[in-house]
Every structure is written in C-alpha cells, then in structure tokens.
Amino acid sequence: MTIDLSALDRALERPFDLSGRHILVTGAAGGIGSAAAAVVQEQGATVTLTDMVPEAAARARLTRVDTSSAYHQVNLADREAVEAMAAATGPVFAVIDTAGFCPQDDWTAPGWEDAYDAVLGANLVGPINLARAYLPAMVTAGEGRFALCGSVSGRMGGVACGPHYAASKGALHAFMRWLAQKGARHNVLANAVAPGSIETPMAIANGMTGDAYPQGRQGRPKEIGATLAFLCSPAAGFMSGAILDVNGATYFG
C-alpha cells in the first residue's frame, strides 16, 4: 500500500490529537477502561463503550465520559456477540481492549478448569475475537490500531495472580505480536501496555496496596489510560509489536 507521507506529517503537527477518530473501548466499566475512555475523549475521539456488565452499572463508573457515547453489553469471549457488536458499531480506527479477569482462587480445587476458561476467555479469546471482527475494515481503510492491556504478570509471572492469569497475559503479548506482523503492511498497528499494580477494583479485590512497590504507590488508572491513548495517537504511528512496561519500576523488561 502507498502511504501519504504529507498527511502523516500534518497529523504529527498535533501528535496526541485524536479528533475525528472512532475508538472502541472494552472493559469500559472497569478502572482502567473508564479512565482510557475519558482520556481518548479528552483528546477528541468519539468513543464506543463495551463491557459485560449492564449499561446502568457501566454508566455509574463512566462519570467523566460523554453520556451520549454508545454502549454495548457484550461478553468478549462470545465470538458471535463480538461479531454482532462489530456489525452494529461499523468500522473503528482503534480498539482499546482493557477487559480482563483476575480471580483469586485455588488451582488445586475441583472444577478450577471453569475459572481457567473464564480467565482465558476474557484475557485472550476476547482480544482474538475483537481482532478478527475489526481488522478487516481497518485493512480496507489502510489504517488502524489495537492497544491491548497485557500485564507485568505476562512478563515475570505476576505479584498477586494465579497461573491462569499469568499464562493468559503472556499469551496475549504473543498474540499482539502476531497481530502486529499481520497488520503492518496495511498500516494497522498493534501494541500492548503491561501495567504493574494499578489502583482499580481488580487490584483492590486482590488485596494489593502501594507499600509493596518500588515507587511506594500503585499506579493511577489514568496513567494506563493515557498510555493506551498514546498508542492510538499520531505519535505512535511508527510503533508496532511493542510492550510498554508501565509498572513503577517493579520490573525492567
């Protein structure tokens, strides 16, 4: 494909501007997802929101996001439901995927396999379903971004998570690089952020507190939301296949 370099240079005059961009944010009812939705909207994007929780519960978390933003209640592990959502939203410039599940459980317990399936469903099958549904229109448009939420646990095994979660995030990092290779010729870029402990409902449920970490605090959700917004911006136009370690010096990749 031919790249219009003068259009690229014009966009780089405002390197973090997302005006005119349509961005799908998953896990929108969560700590990082709601922060990411607010940041990309502040940078000018139109957002479409999705999470598996009912709309009213999601809206209660989305206090800083324009109430006119469309919302879809979808379990991302359900391929048909993701494809139906893609048909309803139409093409998007970027998918920011923050949906995730990190239960505290006992991997020796009978029936643990159900938890394994749920974790892999949210953290790995979901992003695969999203990419399969949204990539074709990005290829047709000649541009697109996937900004995925990995984890420090996928880099070094984790701090307060189970084996299903760590394995799912390592696999997500590998899938992101597969997607980066597939999309590159079409100007569709894929990257991930690998957060350390971030102060959200997930980390609070896991009993994490700031004292244990090198900077003496957990990350703020918006510190990850802003990184995801950067990955959708003109500034990140020559970046694909990267895992950005945003973990307060917990781990150096």
Ligand SMILES: NC(=O)c1ccc[n+]([C@@H]2O[C@H](COP(=O)([O-])OP(=O)(O)OC[C@H]3O[C@@H](n4cnc5c(N)ncnc54)[C@H](O)[C@@H]3O)[C@@H](O)[C@H]2O)c1
């Ligand atoms: N908080 C942390 O310390 C931390 C650290 C590293 C990585 N992460 C990752 O960041 C992302 C966001 O986490 P968070 O801390 O905001 O968690 P959160 O629990 O606040 O939000 C996660 C959201 O994902 C949604 N979700 C879960 N499974 C889903 C599914 N199958 N389909 C659709 N939606 C689903 C939940 O309903 C929830 O609203 C996750 O991928 C998580 O693994 C978080």
